[in-house]
Amino acid sequence: MMISCGNPFLKVYRDHRTKTISSIESIKKVHKMSNSLSVLIIGAGVAGISAACKLLEHGITNVTILEAKDRIGGRVHSVEFDGSYVDLGGQWVHGEDGNIVYDLVKDFDLLGTSLNTYEDNTYYLSDGSVVDKNLSDKIFEIGYNVLYDEEDATKYPGPYGDYFIKRYNEKIVEEFKSDKEILKLAKYFEHWFHKFYTCLDPAKTWFDISTHGALSVFKQCDGNQQLNWKKRGFKTILDVLMKKFPDESKCLPVEEKIFLKKEVNKIIWDDTTEASPTVRCFDGTSYKADHILITTSVGVLKKLHKSLFEPRLPAYKVNSIEHISLGVVNKILLKFPTKWWPDDTLGFSLLWNETDSLNLVNEVPAIGPIDENRCWLEDVFGFYVIDSHPRVLLGWVVGKMASEVEYMSDEDIIASCMFVLRKFLGKLYDIPDADGVLRSKWGTDPHFCGSYVYVSMDQEKHNASAKDLSEPLVSKKWNTPTLLFAGEATSAQHYSTVNGAIETGFREAERIINLYKN
Secondary structure, three states: OOOOOOOOOOOOOOOOOOOOHHHHHHHHHHHHHHOOOOEEEEOOEHHHHHHHHHHHHOOOOOEEEEOOOOOOEOOOOEEEEOOEEEEOOOOOEOOOEOOHHHHHHOOOOOOEEOOOOOOOOOEEEOOOOEOOHHHHHHHHHHHHHHHOOHHHHOOOOOEHHHHHHHHHHHHHHHHHOOOHHHHHHHHHHHHHHHHHHHHHOOOOOHHHEEHHHHHHHOOOOEOOOOEEOOOOOOOHHHHHHOOOOOOHHHOOOOHHHEEOOOOEEEEEOOOOOOOOOEEEEOOOOEEEOOEEEEOOOHHHHHHHHHHHEEOOOOHHHHHHHHHOEEEOOEEEEEEOOOOOOOOOOOEEEEEOOHHHHHHHHHHOOOOOOEEOOEEHHHHEEEEEEEOOEEEEEEEEEOOOOOOHHHHOOHHHHHHHHHHHHHHHHOOOOOOOOOOEEEEOOOOOOOOOOOOEEEOEHHHHHOOOOHHHHHOOEEOOOOOOEEEEEOOHHHOOOOOOOHHHHHHHHHHHHHHHHHHOOO
């Protein structure tokens, strides 16, 4: 349950521990006299860096950030690729109104409008033909309207896949009656929409997604949903947060507070044997602080919470960690020696017919993972142009096998993707071999264990919530919110986004700041 920042100690916690104003006032006096208030942040992703920036801006300078990886940014990961930056993680600024990312950068001419909105697609069939654009636009519009009809969706509790299939097919039949060829084509589109939607909400299947959660919990920021970074990469937001941009002379000393390759193996947040909350690392170092802010992926917490925290977390917190769903979506970025597609092409959306789908496992040169005799390549629903590089196509990998694909070699990935591109497009284009590839591996990376969260049927069943995950824990010994939580999974309405992650970092920093105000 969220605490009011303006009055943080008027809340009664779930375990009914009531904190007295007198004990808090004594803590304030000690820290004001000694100037020793210390905050330890675990994770140097955007949530952790946002929190550190906010604390430093308010004069709380005894801040330490421990980062397990050898870089900062977390799931914001911009990588140089043949002279231009591409994003393996967060890529676009989604919306303007109420979007903290947009608010932070809107005056600096850093954002542009993406060429590709994924709404004006041309669809290609696995037999090498192109779907008539007028027809595909009609079918897409029907599916798109079902995807985003929040009012209608609230009438259908249960799995999102059940809702979509029912409403989509009703509308398809209403539009096209009994035209067998169009109805068969519409079924191929239904499969495409399944893949497209599990890119937005990264479940293994849309039957795992809660209809209520998909359209009622998440709140989209109004405005342009795909603002790009003009070849700079989303990493630019880190420089803006730290005030390295636009005037480096005003830079906050955040980076000097960060210790890389610091994997934490124990967080002691309530223990009579310790003088203050303590964090220990695998390299033998330990750190003490008044407040510990956890900003790691919820996937890391799922894996480690039983051994990481001392004492163990309360039941409601464990419930939120174990049942908030974190899925996997991956990117495959293919670089070509020449741009072989026309200038007005935004990408290639792929529709498999049933025969080609069944034969794929026997035809593909580098087989990779298979599920129920289906090849992973079926779940690459298209290859699309990106704004930052004229010779790169972006393929999205979704579904049950998205993590398993991460174990494939680059050579096998390229061979498999070239097979698919030539199967669908070889009659139309002379496609050269890709000469470079970049891939994300969010599922198997032990420091993330997934891409971003979504609201699942399992989460709904167990009543797990971002509110429970974000609630700070008060130690018995130190009588103060000792353990705090931030990160995109703790955002009630903007989960799965960079702006949501930043909001939570600011939220927890302000919680600490408000504890020590006069």
